[in-house]
Amino acid sequence: MILSMEQVSIRSGEKKIIDNVPFSIDKGEWFALVGQSGSGKSILSRAIGQLLPKNFQVEGKILLNEEDLCSLSPKQMRTIRGQTLSYIFQDYQGTFTPFRTIGQHLEEYQKVHGNLDTRQRKIKSIEALHSVGLDEAFYSSYPFQLSGGQLQRASIAIALLLSPDLLIADEITTALDSVSGHRILELLAKKQKEIGCTILFITHDWRHVRRYADRIAIMKDGVIVESGGKHRILDHPKHAYTKQLIHATPILGKGLLSGLQEVGKE
């Protein structure tokens, strides 16, 4: 088990945003956290890396590799973020500093985590760009010169640069059109196979869930209403809210949602 949450609650002042959430993610799996806007899924994911503003109070235990993240000092957290735990966000424009090149971002990332050899850093950066399908020319490009899909590829390159154990992908395709979004996820799935990292995938799109996820949890108003394997959730949802969510998604074609064959039929 790579990440486990025990009775995690998050409040902002009087308001309880996350209520007593338990879940755990196994090593190497693609875990999808699904919910509507405002259900609290992003807040929960940010609590893992302690990225929340000070006015949010986190209670409970968040264990990453058996280590309670809530008890770590800011300095210890800094070594974990980036190396063991990394993020990709929905807002690809906000991910990058506008006046620094893509190359400078990749460089800084390695420098902070202790790689002090300039030549080696550059080689590794360019390799990382190649591995996500961007050529060397992008090394000296500024973020605004790239399209949304290209920026999101660069985000993947940066997030996976130090081979983290857990990657948190927060609505990474929501701001992209369906074709670019599809290509980004294909790339991410391929990289996951290579590196073997675990992915916490936050989304509201079932079509991505059914294609990539191994296990699914559904969140509503700060509470996990249902969780389980892909086949169980998609084809035999129990909670009314899950059914409503699945029903709301337009899909093409027929058959079981999970794409599996029904037992006893051709």
Added chain:
Amino acid sequence: MSLLTVKELTKSYQSGKVAVDYLSFTLNKGECLGLVGESGCGKSTLARCLLRIEPINSGSIYFNNEPIESLNGRQLYSYRKKLQIVFQNPLAALNPKLKIKDSLVDPYLEYAKELNLSYFSFTSKAAFVKQLLEAVELPSSLADRYPHEISGGQQQRVTIARAISIEPELIVLDEPTASLDVISQRAVLTLLTELRETLNLSYLFISHDLAAVNQMCQRILVMKEGHLIDEFNRRDLFDNERHAYTKELISIY
């Protein structure tokens, strides 16, 4: 009967980029025509050309068999009475300084003298706003709010209510649900279909989401890099004759 006919329409920008390249299609009265394509394929440019917000290079656009590319200011005024648009970002489409009720009656007040409404009726401003909010299933208490005080799904319903308020013949829907989550998206799409039937509207539904288009539309056009590459009836979506690019789009879902 054709409501909108586009013939050999070409539009390029000053940078030399050809956004819409020699495009021809027709939209029939009462139908919902889907237009699918990825970002940057020219879908929104096409919408802007139809509204005459953007000048075209060559080709022609006929609305009720009348060419619209040569209309002057006065003629455009009455053309726009028959054509409305709903944009992707509702917050940008609503004036932040106007209350919802003021935004809603704005088109009506603009055209009040020429309009002859059949479904809605203007007795007083408050009653008209109430009718419009009811039509898009919003509580009438929202009338006194400002756009930033209501949710994204509610904002989009307000822009839809505003578009139908003068009972146009055609509404261009440019990615109307792209900024909404699944549940609001479903509700808005169902609402749009109901409104089309009750008010006898026609839609040009622009989206990158083939599944949503397939749910809404009777006919579907596929655009890529400014060209129209495929055109088919909804029931022929899985047909073997589909263009390779259309098949690629299908495989995503």
